[in-house]
Each structure stands twice: as C-alpha cells, then as structure tokens.
Amino acid sequence: MSALERALERVLAVRAEFDRTRPSLRLMRPFGIALGVALVAVLIPPHDTSGALIVVLSVIYATILFAFIYSSLSEERTWVAPAAVFLVIPYLALLREAGGGHGSGYEPLFVAPVVWLAITGSKREMYAASLLIAAAILAPVWLIGGPRYPVDDLRLLLVFAVSAFVIGRVVQRIMVRLERETRTARAANERSARLFLDAPHGVAVLDLHGTIVLANGALGAIVGIRGRDMIGQSLAAFSAPGDDSVEAHVTRALESEADSGVSECVLRNDLGQDVHVSLSSRVLRHGDVEEPDILLVNVVDVSEQRRYHDRLAHLVDHDVLTGLANRRLFDLELQRHLERCRRYGPTGAVLLLDLDNFKQVNDSLGHNAGDELLVNIGSVLRRAVRSTDVVARLGGDEFGVIVTDGDQPAAAVVAQNIVDRIREHAATLDGVSRRVTASVGAVTFKAASDHSVDILALADMTMYDAKEAGRNQVALLPEGEARQPRLSARLQWQDRIEAALADDRFELMLQPIMHVETGLVDSAEALLRLRSEDGELVPPGRFVYIAERAGLMPQVDAWVVERSIAMLAEIRRDVPGFCLEVNLSGHSIGDAMVEQTIRDSLARHDVEARALILEITETAAVADVALAREFAMRLAELGCRFALDDFGAGFGSFYYLKHLIFDYVKIDGEFVANVHTSQVDRTILRSIVGIARDLGKETVAEFVSAPEILEVIREEGVDYAQGYLIGRPIPLEEFRQEFLLPRPADAPGALEP
Known part of the structure; x- marks a missing residue:
C-alpha cells in the first residue's frame, strides 16, 4: 500500500477532530516513565526511607498509571483525567520526603503537572495545579521545618509558582494554536481526500x-x-x-x-x-x-x-428528414469528383430527379404524409445505387445522385432503375401517393466536358426534358458537341436572362385593377416582360421557369421590386392613394437580398409600405409554407400587404388560407372566365368570396374579360376586378394617360383592407 493511499485512509478513518484534552498513551508514556524513574531513584542506596512509604508511593504510582490509561481509553473526558494529574503532586511531595527532604533534588519534577495540564487541561486546572504545588512545598516548611525543610523553601515556592505560571501559559498558548492548526489541517486533508475520492x-x-x-x-x-x-x-x-x-x-x-x-x-x-x-x-x-x-x-x-459533436457534424452535411447527404455535402463531393475527372479523365455521371405529382400528396394528405414519402424515397434511392455513389436530397422533392464510376450506358441503367423502383414503391401506397413517379435527368461528366457547361445546370435542364416528355422517365444528355434542341434553347434563354439583367432589358407593364363598387382604377399589377434584341416583348411564361431553375429568380425579382417601387412613387405623386401589386417567385420568398431590396427601395423613394402589395402565388408558396409565413410576418411589420395569387389553382388552398398571412385573395381565372355560363364555377366563386369575407379579407377576380362576367362577380360580392375588360397590360405612360386622373387622397376605391 502506497504512502499516499495510507494517508488518505488515515484521514478518512479518523473522523473525530483533534482533542488535546484526551491525549493518547503515546503522549502519556514519557510522564509515566519520569515518575517511575523518580520512584526507583529513591530505592538506590544509601537511603533510609521506610518500607511503608515505599509501598504508599508504589500504590499512588499505580493509581496514577491506571487513571492515565482509563482516561485515554474513555470516549469522553471525565474527572479522572485531571484527578490523575492532581494525584501526581502529593506523589512528588512524598518522593521528596522519601529522598531526604530539602536536599533530595526532586523539586524540578513539580513543574511536570503544570506542564501536563497546560498541554491537556484547561486554564483553571492549570492554576489549581500551581496552587497545589505551592501547598505541597509550603506545608512541610510549616509542619516539619528544621533542617529537612528550612524557611528558605519559601523562596523555592516563589520561584516554582512563577515558573509554573509562566511556563504553563506559554505552553498552553502553543497547544491551543497547535490544536487550531491541527484541526484546520485535518479538515483540509479530509476535503482533499473527499475531492479526490468523490x-x-x-x-x-x-x-x-x-x-x-x-x-x-x-x-x-x-x-x-x-x-x-x-x-x-x-x-x-x-x-x-x-x-x-x-x-x-x-x-x-x-x-x-x-x-x-x-x-x-x-x-x-x-x-x-x-x-x-x-x-x-x-x-x-x-x-x-x-x-x-x-x-x-x-x-x-x-x-x-x-x-x-458527431451529431452536429452529421447535421451539417446531411438532410435532417431523410438522413441523405444535403446540398452542401453534395456540392463538396461533386467538386471532389470533378478534380478526379480533371486528373484521370471524365467518368461517372450526375443524376437529378424530381418527384412527379408530389405536390398533390402534400395538398391532399398533408405535409406529414409528404415527409414520410420523402423518407421512403430516400431509402429506395440508397438501395438503387452502389455504396460508393453519393445520394443527396437537394431540397423539397428534388434529389441528386453522383454515379462515381461508369460510362453513359451505365448511367442510363442506374437512372432507369431509379425510375422503376420509385414507381414500384409508389404502386404499393394508397391514395394520391400511387401516382408519384420520378423524372430523371442524367448527364455524364464526359458530356458536361463536351458541352463546356456546368454539369448541374445541364442535369437540371435535362430533367425538364423528361418532365416535358411525359414524366416517369429518364432524359439522357448525349455526349459530343451536338445538343438537344430543347436544351440548347434553355441554355440560350439562361444567357438571355443574364444579359437582360446586365443590360437592363427587362420592362414592366401595368394592368389596371378596378374597384367593383366604385368603378375606379386605383391600383394595378406590375407584370414583367423581357425586351429581346429584335425588340420583341417576351412574356414571363417563356423564361421565368428557366430563371428559377438557373437560380436567377431572386436577382430578377430584386430588379422588379426596385423598378416597381420607383414607378409607384411616381404614380402616387399624382394619385396619393394608388397601390401597386408585385409578384414574387417562390424562389425569392425568404431571400435576404430581395427582402433588403424591398426595405431599401421603400425608404429611398419615400413610399408608404402599405401601398405595396406583394403577390405570393399559392403554387409557389407551397414549397415552404413556414418560410413564406416568416417572410410575410417580417414585411407585414414594416407595413406591406400581401395577396394570395391564383387561389384555387392548387390542391392546398384551404391549408394556405389557414397558415399564410394575406390581405387579399386573388381568385384564379379558371373559376372566373366562364362564371357567367357555368353554375359550377359560380358556386365555387361564391364559396371563395364567402370564406374570404368571413376571414375579413377582400377578393380580386382575375380574367374578367366580358361585361357579363363583371356583372356576375359584382352580384357575388367580389371587391376588385382584373382582366382585359378593365384593361390590358401597358407601359406606364399609356397607363397614366388612360387610367390616372388627379383625385384627392381620400377618394374612394383605393385598395385598403
């Protein structure tokens, strides 16, 4: 056992604090030996001590030893401890008598009881011992006197009394301090031991x-x-x-x-x-x-x-829902593989797949069912590829696969296997989930190097070829310089959009919105057009989806917001109550750049925020309802208002009514264009108006193209009308001349909630 271990055991075993009033036998032993030696010294010849006195001394000595041992073994200090010391004083007096009286030389031993009580007793006991010593020295002088105890012993009494008092006080102070320090050290040692063990x-x-x-x-x-x-x-x-x-x-x-x-x-x-x-x-x-x-x-x-930490590291690179790699890890693995291809030659392929009809699952069965389906699809994808391939969820219902090795036929086999497995899995499900399939765009790294275009952009556009070809199939980009016509067109459109942003070739048209009750046009919708190099105005339907796939839509929407607010400021100088509606792509909802552009433009042009109405298309907002809601809440605090566009076109209309912030419901033209001839459309229109009114919202009917339609929506209580009957989209100057007349700020008909 080590010294340190023994020390710890001693500290923890001895729980009682140090008590100087209960000394151990080890401390008593020197005093006992000294008293015993004094007794033996009496017996050394020549001496004339009587045997009876020796017997008395021996009995007293034995009693003292017994009292010492008893007091050391008892758990508490009793009267025996000081009594044993007090008994030492007559014992010493008798020893002095037995040794010849005044000349015996036993006087120094009288200090021992005082010192002992200074060490182990109280101050009162020490003073009592001093008085007893004085009595033991003084009594023989008075009672016996003569040559054995001369009067000079009075001086001895004084010396011993003073010495006992001084030495006793010094020793007692030392012992009290030692006791305090010992107790402190013991407590510190015990704390150290407990700190170690516990x-x-x-x-x-x-x-x-x-x-x-x-x-x-x-x-x-x-x-x-x-x-x-x-x-x-x-x-x-x-x-x-x-x-x-x-x-x-x-x-x-x-x-x-x-x-x-x-x-x-x-x-x-x-x-x-x-x-x-x-x-x-x-x-x-x-x-x-x-x-x-x-x-x-x-x-x-x-x-x-x-x-x-491992979990956090995993979450950084993996999708929380499916456990697949996320976009960040996918991009890292893609860059790593591109480096490998540059060093050893192109091999492998990138597959991008999008689930067909997945939106209907969310709309009909709820987002929980959609999430469960995504998890299952993730498992299907893992089993459909090799362990060396990378499978990732890139966002929403879009997945990516990096096939790390193989040529174009091998990539086609993997892509077709994925399509077949997803279709077979969906066939085992119930309800609308049975119609879920996958459209896959496959591009080999060799094909990407041949076309000198980013492989993800190629795969994304190729995937849209699969969707346009009927979905549930694979579109494979051929290798070589030849491009598919649709792909070439998309790449050209991407270049045209980027050039339009750089050269400011976008334009805004204004389509009037009329207040049905007053007949006044006090608002409009800003509609985007692209001016081609030959002067043609291209509608957004031909390029917006390409801008979305290329990630350019936030930049486009930032341009639209900036120009729209500048236009709104110009109009409101003539018509202070005028409001303008601006469409936002689902890809721009929550985008920090777009949100900051809105804030900066409103402040720069000094336009009241409530004059800006942001249209969120129902089918665009569905991608992330929570993100759309947070975006709307932040801008609503600024004062902006919101319109839910194309209401009724999607499958989750009532879900969005519950979860999205909005001030206006724009009824999809599908339910307006034939409302004057179709009782079904009229019933649906009446229902939408009733729900909006109960929620405290106002309604806007799109596709109002005939007086009969306007009359029906007026009868059904629609608040605003928009369509060719009211006016076609036209440039600002034409709009100003045709619809804007100076009127006071409090004129009726402004789009106010």
Whole structure:
C-alpha cells in the first residue's frame, strides 16, 4: 500500500477532530516513565526511607498509571483525567520526603503537572495545579521545618509558582494554536481526500512507471470496475485495442515538467464498449525519500460530448428528414469528383430527379404524409445505387445522385432503375401517393466536358426534358458537341436572362385593377416582360421557369421590386392613394437580398409600405409554407400587404388560407372566365368570396374579360376586378394617360383592407 493511499485512509478513518484534552498513551508514556524513574531513584542506596512509604508511593504510582490509561481509553473526558494529574503532586511531595527532604533534588519534577495540564487541561486546572504545588512545598516548611525543610523553601515556592505560571501559559498558548492548526489541517486533508475520492470525473495517481497506485470511484465507473481493483495495473491496459494514445500521453506527461496538455483517448470498459475520454496530467514532485514523485491524471468522460459533436457534424452535411447527404455535402463531393475527372479523365455521371405529382400528396394528405414519402424515397434511392455513389436530397422533392464510376450506358441503367423502383414503391401506397413517379435527368461528366457547361445546370435542364416528355422517365444528355434542341434553347434563354439583367432589358407593364363598387382604377399589377434584341416583348411564361431553375429568380425579382417601387412613387405623386401589386417567385420568398431590396427601395423613394402589395402565388408558396409565413410576418411589420395569387389553382388552398398571412385573395381565372355560363364555377366563386369575407379579407377576380362576367362577380360580392375588360397590360405612360386622373387622397376605391 502506497504512502499516499495510507494517508488518505488515515484521514478518512479518523473522523473525530483533534482533542488535546484526551491525549493518547503515546503522549502519556514519557510522564509515566519520569515518575517511575523518580520512584526507583529513591530505592538506590544509601537511603533510609521506610518500607511503608515505599509501598504508599508504589500504590499512588499505580493509581496514577491506571487513571492515565482509563482516561485515554474513555470516549469522553471525565474527572479522572485531571484527578490523575492532581494525584501526581502529593506523589512528588512524598518522593521528596522519601529522598531526604530539602536536599533530595526532586523539586524540578513539580513543574511536570503544570506542564501536563497546560498541554491537556484547561486554564483553571492549570492554576489549581500551581496552587497545589505551592501547598505541597509550603506545608512541610510549616509542619516539619528544621533542617529537612528550612524557611528558605519559601523562596523555592516563589520561584516554582512563577515558573509554573509562566511556563504553563506559554505552553498552553502553543497547544491551543497547535490544536487550531491541527484541526484546520485535518479538515483540509479530509476535503482533499473527499475531492479526490468523490470527484465527478475520474482521477488516478500513477507512479513513475505508469502503474496505478490509487484510483477514485468515478474512474472505476468509466471503465466498469471498482477503483481499488485498478490499483497495480497500467492505465494503458484499459485502452481500446490498437490505441496507444493513453500510453503516449503518460509518457509525455512523465517527461514534461509542466502540464502535459489535453489528450483525446479511447478506453474500453468491461462491456467491451469504447469510452471517449479527455486526459490531462501533471507530475507532483515531493523531493523527499518517503514520498516519491507521482503522476496525477484527470480522466473526463467526453463520450456524450463526442456523440453530440458527431451529431452536429452529421447535421451539417446531411438532410435532417431523410438522413441523405444535403446540398452542401453534395456540392463538396461533386467538386471532389470533378478534380478526379480533371486528373484521370471524365467518368461517372450526375443524376437529378424530381418527384412527379408530389405536390398533390402534400395538398391532399398533408405535409406529414409528404415527409414520410420523402423518407421512403430516400431509402429506395440508397438501395438503387452502389455504396460508393453519393445520394443527396437537394431540397423539397428534388434529389441528386453522383454515379462515381461508369460510362453513359451505365448511367442510363442506374437512372432507369431509379425510375422503376420509385414507381414500384409508389404502386404499393394508397391514395394520391400511387401516382408519384420520378423524372430523371442524367448527364455524364464526359458530356458536361463536351458541352463546356456546368454539369448541374445541364442535369437540371435535362430533367425538364423528361418532365416535358411525359414524366416517369429518364432524359439522357448525349455526349459530343451536338445538343438537344430543347436544351440548347434553355441554355440560350439562361444567357438571355443574364444579359437582360446586365443590360437592363427587362420592362414592366401595368394592368389596371378596378374597384367593383366604385368603378375606379386605383391600383394595378406590375407584370414583367423581357425586351429581346429584335425588340420583341417576351412574356414571363417563356423564361421565368428557366430563371428559377438557373437560380436567377431572386436577382430578377430584386430588379422588379426596385423598378416597381420607383414607378409607384411616381404614380402616387399624382394619385396619393394608388397601390401597386408585385409578384414574387417562390424562389425569392425568404431571400435576404430581395427582402433588403424591398426595405431599401421603400425608404429611398419615400413610399408608404402599405401601398405595396406583394403577390405570393399559392403554387409557389407551397414549397415552404413556414418560410413564406416568416417572410410575410417580417414585411407585414414594416407595413406591406400581401395577396394570395391564383387561389384555387392548387390542391392546398384551404391549408394556405389557414397558415399564410394575406390581405387579399386573388381568385384564379379558371373559376372566373366562364362564371357567367357555368353554375359550377359560380358556386365555387361564391364559396371563395364567402370564406374570404368571413376571414375579413377582400377578393380580386382575375380574367374578367366580358361585361357579363363583371356583372356576375359584382352580384357575388367580389371587391376588385382584373382582366382585359378593365384593361390590358401597358407601359406606364399609356397607363397614366388612360387610367390616372388627379383625385384627392381620400377618394374612394383605393385598395385598403
């Protein structure tokens, strides 16, 4: 057992505080020996002491010893302890008598009782002993006198009385201070021992050979055995097989004079499980022989922290819902594979797939059903490719696959296998989920290098070929310089959109919106057009979806917002109550650049925010309802208002009524164009108007192209009308001349909630 371990056991075993009033036999032994030696000295010849006095002295001596032993063994201090000391005083007086009286030389022993009580007794007991000594010296002078006890003993009395008082007080002060310091040291030692043994993390004491000499319970809990059972073993013996990090840490710590630093190591517990720990060590040097140098090692279990960090690292690179790689990891793997292709030649392919009819699942069965389907599709994709291939969810219902090896026929086989498996899986489901299929665009890295176009853009556009060809199929981009006509057209349109942004070739048209009750046109919708190089105005239906696929829509919408608000400021100088509606793409909802453009433009042109009505198309908002709601809430706090466009065109109309923030409901033209001839359309229109009115919202009917339609929507209570009957989209100057007449700011008919 080590010295440190013995010291800890002694500290924890002796619970009682140091009590100087109950001395041990070890402390009593010198006093007993001194008294015994004095008794023996009386017997050394020549002496003329009577035998009876020797017997009395022996009996008193035995009584003193018995009282000493009894008081040391008793649990509490009793009257026996001071009585034994007081008995020493007549014992010394008799010894003095037996030794010849005044010349016997026993006088110095009279100091012993005072010193003893100064060490073990109270101040009162010490003073009492001093008085008894004075009486023991003075009484023979008065009672016997003569040559055996001359009057000179009075001077002896004075010397002994003063000496006993002074020495006793000094000794007692020393003992009180020693007692206090001992109690403090004992408490500190016990705290240190408890800190070691009850520390919440593992602590081990190693000798200079790396062997454990002491281990606490927390360390034992980490490795699954008791701390005492670890003693005598090397700490490295508890490492995971093949892991020498613990041994390296101990070696480094023993060689270093300062802290060894922190090491991440792995221990193996009794169940065979790996436990990740953090080790920090320091050598404690004593410099004496009795206490050798030791190594103190702190062991902290960081397994939970390691699992948490691993989980965070996993979430950074993986989709939370499906567990597949996310867009970030997909892009990293794509760049890594592109580097490989540049070094060793192009091989493999990129597959982009989009689920057909997935929106109907969300609209009809709810987002929980949609999420469950996405998880299942993720599992299908994992099983459809090799373990070396990368499968990722890129967002929504769009997935990507990097086929790391293989030519174009191999890529076509993998893509077709994916389409077939998704179709077969959906066939086992109920309801609208049965109609879910996949459209896949496949582009080999060789084809991408031949076309000198970004492979993701090529795969995305090729995927749209599959959708336009009827869905549930694969579109494969051929290798070589020849491009498919549709792909070439899309790439040309992407270039034209980028050029239009750079050269400011977009234009805005205004289509009037009339207040049905007053007949006044006090608002309009801004509609985007692209001016081609030959002067043709291209409608958004021909290029917006390409801009969305190319990621250009936020830039386009930022341009539209900036120009629309500038136009609105110009109009409101003549018609202060005028409002303008601006469409936002689903790809721009929540985009920080678009939101900041709205804020900056309103402030720069000093336009009241409530004059700007942002149209969110129902079919665009469905991609992320929560994102659309947060976006609307932030801008609503600014004062902007919102219109839910194309209401009724999607499958989740009522879901959006519940979850989206809006002020106006724009009824899809599908239910307006034939409302004067179709009772079904009129019934649907009446229902939408009733629901909007109950919710405190106003309605706008699109596709109002005939007086009969206008009359019907007026009868059904629609608030605003928009369509060719009211006016076609025209440039600002024409709009100003045809519809804008100066009127007071409080004129009726403005789009107010």
